[in-house]
Amino acid sequence: MTQIAPKIIRQIFVLLLILLIGSLIFSEMLPYLSGVLGAITFYILLRKPMRRLVKTYKWKSSIAALTLMLASFIVVMVPLSGFGIMLGNKISDVAANSEKVMQAFQDQVGKIKLQTGLDINSQMDTEAITTWLSDSAQSMVGNTFNLIIAIGLMYFMLYFMLTNRQELRESLREYIPMDTDNINEIGREVQTMVKSNAIGIPLVAIAQGLIALIGFLIFGIEEPLFWFVIVTIGSMIPFVGTLVGILPVFILTLSNGDSFQAWGILIYGLVVVGSTDNIIRLFVLKKLDNVHPLITLIGVIVGVPLFGFIGLIFGPLLISMFMALVKIYKEEYGKADKI
Numbered sequence: 001m002t003q004i005a006p007k008i009i010r011q012i013f014v015l016l017l018i019l020l021i022g023s024l025i026f027s028e029m030l031p032y033l034s035g036v037l038g039a040i041t042f043y044i045l046l047r048k049p050m051r052r053l054v055k056t057y058k059w060k061s062s063i064a065a066l067t068l069m070l071a072s073f074i075v076v077m078v079p080l081s082g083f084g085i086m087l088g089n090k091i092s093d094v095a096a097n098s099e100k101v102m103q104a105f106q107d108q109v110g111k112i113k114l115q116t117g118l119d120i121n122s123q124m125d126t127e128a129i130t131t132w133l134s135d136s137a138q139s140m141v142g143n144t145f146n147l148i149i150a151i152g153l154m155y156f157m158l159y160f161m162l163t164n165r166q167e168l169r170e171s172l173r174e175y176i177p178m179d180t181d182n183i184n185e186i187g188r189e190v191q192t193m194v195k196s197n198a199i200g201i202p203l204v205a206i207a208q209g210l211i212a213l214i215g216f217l218i219f220g221i222e223e224p225l226f227w228f229v230i231v232t233i234g235s236m237i238p239f240v241g242t243l244v245g246i247l248p249v250f251i252l253t254l255s256n257g258d259s260f261q262a263w264g265i266l267i268y269g270l271v272v273v274g275s276t277d278n279i280i281r282l283f284v285l286k287k288l289d290n291v292h293p294l295i296t297l298i299g300v301i302v303g304v305p306l307f308g309f310i311g312l313i314f315g316p317l318l319i320s321m322f323m324a325l326v327k328i329y330k331e332e333y334g335k336a337d338k339i
Contacts, residue, residue: 035150
């Protein structure tokens, strides 16, 4: 009977040990994974400015890194924190007054029943909805601590990534079991997708949010800044994102008896905001990278449940990485050996 070579047994043992320890590390890091991905995103975006400050303007690496980190915090993290606080307060208010909100909603549904004969109230589990709203608010408060840790981890990692760029590149080449050409190809894919998604998607979303804000002001919609935030966040999702902000405004305005404003903002949202979505994406994303909208859509569906908000960036990247790895495997191992 043939025996397995001891060298192969040792190799399998080491591989299993690597997988076991790696899975344990990953499972414990999962709540803070957004911080790791955020550090990678900022590193890719700030790498060239960092090199310019150090090589061209002769700044010390530590001072250049801290300056760029401070700038990123002011430009990106402060507005995002403001959006988060605004949404959190709104959701908390809704959860605290969930019974009143449901009662008001049922009153409006009752009016629909009188006009159409369609009874929706009998099919609604109001207690379950109220419980869900309260649980969602408590979950947001509980996740705040994890978010603070993730942000701290992100900037801690980013500092060492910026100040040790050469060592980082050498480490990746040493530990990733691929040849240099394939590593370079994956590196280019990652840089292209991160730049396209981290810059292009927010630009498109902010532009759509501003166009929607103009419509909210024209038609006298209540709390236009809040709905501007909702449209901006929703616009990051291709095809259907704009409706996330426009439809609730239409329903709430119509339920208040303002039929003209309701239908006006609905038509404005579908025609003006919806058409600018295609135009802006065509010019902005094509300039950065020709990313197919289907990749972005599938990436968002996959990425947000996995990574949270930053999944809007890394979801499409995950899909592109998968396609790149399949291409690499096909080129290296998919062809029959020539005799």
